[in-house]
Amino acid sequence: MTGVQITGIGLHPFGRFDAKTTTDMGVVAVQSALRDAGRPKFQAAFCATAYAGVASGHKVLGALGLTGVPIVDVEAGCASGGAALMLAAGAVRAGQYDTVLVFGIEKMPKGIIRSSFFEPWREEAGLAATPSYFALRAQRLMRESGITKQHLAQVVVKNRANGVDNPDAMFQKPTTVDDVLASRVVCEPLHLHMLCSPNEGAAAVVLQCDASSANGVTLAAAVLRSHLPGSVLGEATPMSGIDDSDITPPSALAANAAYEEAGIGANDLDVVECQDTDAARELLSYEELGLCAKGDQPRMVDDGTTARGGALPVNPSGGLLSKGEPLGASALGQVVELTTQLRGAAGARQVDGARTALAHTVGRGANAAVVILKT
Amino acid sequence: MTASTRAVHDGLFRVDDDGSVHLLGGYSPSSGKHHFPLLPACPYTGTEDVEAVDLSDHGTLWGWTAVTAAPPGYEGEVPFGFGVVELPEGLRVITRLTESDPARLEFGMAMGLVVAPLHTDSDGNEVVTYAFEPAKDPE
Numbered sequence: 001m002t003g004v005q006i007t008g009i010g011l012h013p014f015g016r017f018d019a020k021t022t023t024d025m026g027v028v029a030v031q032s033a034l035r036d037a038g039r040p041k042f043q044a045a046f047c048a049t050a051y052a053g054v055a056s057g058h059k060v061l062g063a064l065g066l067t068g069v070p071i072v073d074v075e076a077g078c079a080s081g082g083a084a085l086m087l088a089a090g091a092v093r094a095g096q097y098d099t100v101l102v103f104g105i106e107k108m109p110k111g112i113i114r115s116s117f118f119e120p121w122r123e124e125a126g127l128a129a130t131p132s133y134f135a136l137r138a139q140r141l142m143r144e145s146g147i148t149k150q151h152l153a154q155v156v157v158k159n160r161a162n163g164v165d166n167p168d169a170m171f172q173k174p175t176t177v178d179d180v181l182a183s184r185v186v187c188e189p190l191h192l193h194m195l196c197s198p199n200e201g202a203a204a205v206v207l208q209c210d211a212s213s214a215n216g217v218t219l220a221a222a223v224l225r226s227h228l229p230g231s232v233l234g235e236a237t238p239m240s241g242i243d244d245s246d247i248t249p250p251s252a253l254a255a256n257a258a259y260e261e262a263g264i265g266a267n268d269l270d271v272v273e274c275q276d277t278d279a280a281r282e283l284l285s286y287e288e289l290g291l292c293a294k295g296d297q298p299r300m301v302d303d304g305t306t307a308r309g310g311a312l313p314v315n316p317s318g319g320l321l322s323k324g325e326p327l328g329a330s331a332l333g334q335v336v337e338l339t340t341q342l343r344g345a346a347g348a349r350q351v352d353g354a355r356t357a358l359a360h361t362v363g364r365g366a367n368a369a370v371v372i373l374k375t
Numbered sequence: 376m377t378a379s380t381r382a383v384h385d386g387l388f389r390v391d392d393d394g395s396v397h398l399l400g401g402y403s404p405s406s407g408k409h410h411f412p413l414l415p416a417c418p419y420t421g422t423e424d425v426e427a428v429d430l431s432d433h434g435t436l437w438g439w440t441a442v443t444a445a446p447p448g449y450e451g452e453v454p455f456g457f458g459v460v461e462l463p464e465g466l467r468v469i470t471r472l473t474e475s476d477p478a479r480l481e482f483g484m485a486m487g488l489v490v491a492p493l494h495t496d497s498d499g500n501e502v503v504t505y506a507f508e509p510a511k512d513p514e
Binding site: 114 | 482
């Protein structure tokens, strides 16, 4: 995807903002991204959101007097922002537009995420509790990869330590393994502090072709994939499945395609932001993204490989465990973080020498998105 | 089922006059694979040669947890057991478990199909669903 650059980034902090609407937050992120890019004229806009409702992208750009161009809302669950980025990048690469605005906005309901994805009978039967699916996946990973509850807690400690230096994160206080394990069990083996909080926020990026911006970062790949059938614990959350040992999960499908598109391998990555909706999800992502072999996660956690000062820092922003997860804004929030990292402008969060970065989101659908950025 | 009992959803399970419970699935001869619940095409190959079949009423425990807070749209009691049972057909089925203490369950233990109550609806019907319980030890 040579030639497509990210020339502007903007963010509204992730958290809870009772007095603000999704439009308010989107305005902040979009204004910031356009200012950062030098206020270019854009020919199209894609708005990622799952809960904001009809024509929510129009409301944001309407508030800014920036309508007239095509504005398309994009929903792909947790990967909505990645989906919007894929569509925008494809249009730029095809020559349809030379400048496109991509933004994500969300204001999540409080508590366990209620998803229209589940049929009403499934809710009535108690078979629609999102954390219970996370728990079964965590249990399986522990059984098959030698991961312990201690390792899960260590992932939380790592990400929350990173979040201390992120002023846009919901949680900016460090935690300890003991505190994580002392939080209440939501669904065995997952404790409350091992789960991210659904919340609110917005993020925006400006894509331009052949831009010669000093701040520009190359968008080397933006890939979205859905699931292949068969995995009972996959993000598609079917009612049944079969032996899935030979079924490639959607995150691996997206990662493999993204590596090919970018012409790199996992070994070339300097920094990663990955889906850590729960602590086990981050560790599963390591193997799905090819960051480690199956079963090698305990070593990665124990030797600090993915800590900020490690060989391959993962979630230097603090991850969703620190930031919270506003679905539509989540993937683009990762892209904003990694662009900042590749610009060398991440301050206390900076990963030294970061030149190649990967962002990963996966969720309901299934939808998995992988974005690769290069300087 | 009596008039005051309502299945949470049609097409998931059947209770015969002798009280036996059957999980209702599909089988595709061309793919050789079962699925649940019954779909218009094999979910693994897309072929439409699906036959309605009764699935096994027993299996082994493949995954389990307990839901401790009522999820959206659920009006029954908590905690309740939730997990995956692997049937002899090779099918892994999402299910409620009658056992809500994770410590009393273990990987691979024998499980049997039962009907379990969920809650009483606004018309006074007892709403029921399929569930799996640990198989009774042979005396």
